[in-house]
Amino acid sequence: MRVVLAGGGTAGHIEPALALADTLRGLDPGIGITCMGTDRGLETRLVPARGYELELVPAVPLPRAITPQLLTMPGRLAGAVNAAAAVLDRVRADVLVGFGGYVATPAYLAAKRRGVPIVVHEANPRPGLANRLGAKLTDHVFTGHPDCVLAKAEYIGTPLRREIVQLDRLSMGDKARSWFGLQTDRPTLLVFGGSQGARSINQAALAAAPALRSAGVQVLHVVGPKNTVEREPPPGDPQYVLLPYLDRMDLAYAAADLALCRSGALTCAELTAVGLPAAYVPLPHGNGEQRINAERIAGGGGGLLIDDADLSPDWIIQNVLPILRDPERVAVMSEAAVRLGRKDADTTLARKVLEIAQ
Known part of the structure; x- marks a missing residue:
């Protein structure tokens, strides 16, 4: 054959x-x-x-x-x-x-x-x-x-990929967080913008970093290989880990409680397959397909939807932070997300x- x-x-x-x-x-x-x-x-x-x-x-x-x-x-x-x-x-x-x-x-x-x-x-x-x-x-x-x-x-x-389909986030969570140098007992936000990164997401997340850290939230942030960061968060706890690129997204999914990301077809398919809820920021260009992808998941209770133009540090603090501080809500959203995946x-x-x- x-x-x-x-x-x-x-x-x-x-x-x-x-x-x-x-x-x-x-x-x-x-x-x-x-x-x-x-x-x-x-x-x-x-x-x-x-x-x-x-x-x-x-x-x-x-x-x-x-x-x-x-x-x-x-x-x-x-x-x-x-x-x-x-x-x-x-x-x-x-x-x-x-x-x-x-x-x-x-x-x-x-x-x-x-x-x-x-x-x-x-x-x-x-x-x-x-x-x-x-x-x-x-x-x-x-x-x-x-x-x-x-x-x-x-x-x-x-x-x-098999490593995504076979991922057991709950059993891998502590090991994955340790792999990135994160603490095992803190709520964790994963930030990424697809294979090339997303400037608007990077800027909003970095500006919200002080508020997230003061609330006890640690962040794993993949900025993208073609993006630069003007000012990195100062070292300290909770950790704010910045990476230019990551081949092991399965470990990133296992480490996270919630994601902040674009809503391309592959991203949405992977996150729903592993049951990771997300705040989706559709790409503002193209034919609108990223918004359609995100609307289906948000409508099913597995995520949030925010337009790129409306994304801000304050929005993250007011909408993402409360979810990360509520384990029961994270669990409900995770179950909703996985019901939408294949x-x-x-x-x-x-x-x-x-x-x-x-």
Whole structure:
């Protein structure tokens, strides 16, 4: 069996693909897996680090609307489709699974040309152009959000890494806090802004640091690799731990009682899977999908929702701090969050992919 996975750009496209790859290998160690991406995204770092083969095809930004001209675009698109087809031919692909991003469009078109079965997974409630196109070329469409608008789609959740799916936050809590140099008996706030960080979240959390610490709250703050901090909180107890980047987000989730974060599809899928409540600050740009993600969780009692423009140190002090000081409320929100999550999407999608390929 030979499977090609096409997805790139952001961690939201790449991590579900890699989670599927890990699960496929677990079901069949002899399966051949090739990842297809471009040189523009995080796949150039994430895919090799996980031990999978990465084939690069040219990145071709496309118009936002599907038009008849899309399939006849000359030049770069044709070259990208040919490059993707060459990958499918070389590995003798039995199935292509696409997750979106620049690479998915030429991959879908190449698979259609070669007669390779296509599987589409869309993590967001509002699918991008690539997956809208892919969904027109196949009957095998799966989504990570129950309200995704793709036709013929089946909601299964978003494939997640094994270390996230198997995480037991309660049993790992003390060990995780010690790993970060935090005390085991203090309420803990986790602050992060996705794989690249979020300046507005960083600024609000740092400005609220004195009030949080005076209330006995310790903070684990991942600022993002491209963000700088003008003034760090002074050392002392409770701890305020600043990190530029963190590969072990499973330990961060285990250490925390509550998170302050963006609401990308992958973040929401991971937090609900592990039952970590959060104050969600949707990205103020794009097509509004982050707000839709957060509204579902906040409406179900598993988190709070605050617009980026309204986020401030005072809001954190008035809304986040009371939750952290109320263990019973944290427990209720955690139970609500986990009811909204899915832990079996990787296995469900893997079995469907194998069935379709066979």
